[in-house]
Amino acid sequence: MINRIFDKRNNARFKNEPNQNNSNWLSISKTNRISFLEDPLCGGLFTNNGFHTVLDLSLQATAIEATKNIPKNLPIVFISGQDDPIGDFGIGVEKSAAQLRAQGQTDITLKLYAGMRHEILNEDCKMEVFQFISSWLHRHLL
Secondary structure: OHHHHHHHHHHHHHOOOOOOOOOOOOOOOHHHHHHHHHOOOOOOOOOHHHHHHHHHHHHHHHOHHHHOOOOOOOOEEEEEEOOOHHHOOOHHHHHHHHHHHHOOOOOEEEEEEOOOOOOOOOOOOHHHHHHHHHHHHHHHOO
């Protein structure tokens, strides 16, 4: 039941697309969605405990108590598809970056990819994402 609710919520914005299935939220690419559905190692049901654990870890990781001890000059990058429902279509990602900035973080980078969904490393323009990551790493860590 929780898996159905999760799929319905994540696919709500994409319900009028052709070729609708439970993976539309993952990728704009029909080929990627079909590959996901046909791969026996993908798309298994998530357990109730799995949902609980992911949500609990997410709450812990974003709690002010957990983030206040991050070194203020530590480079942090947020990368997401603008159309990813997991990041609340960019809003949740922006809030996370803003929370860290408000706590005094001085080196926050936020990159939202227009038109991309959850699996930005599998979209047709994935090389753009890889190039951004490579450039960011070279500028901030090397």
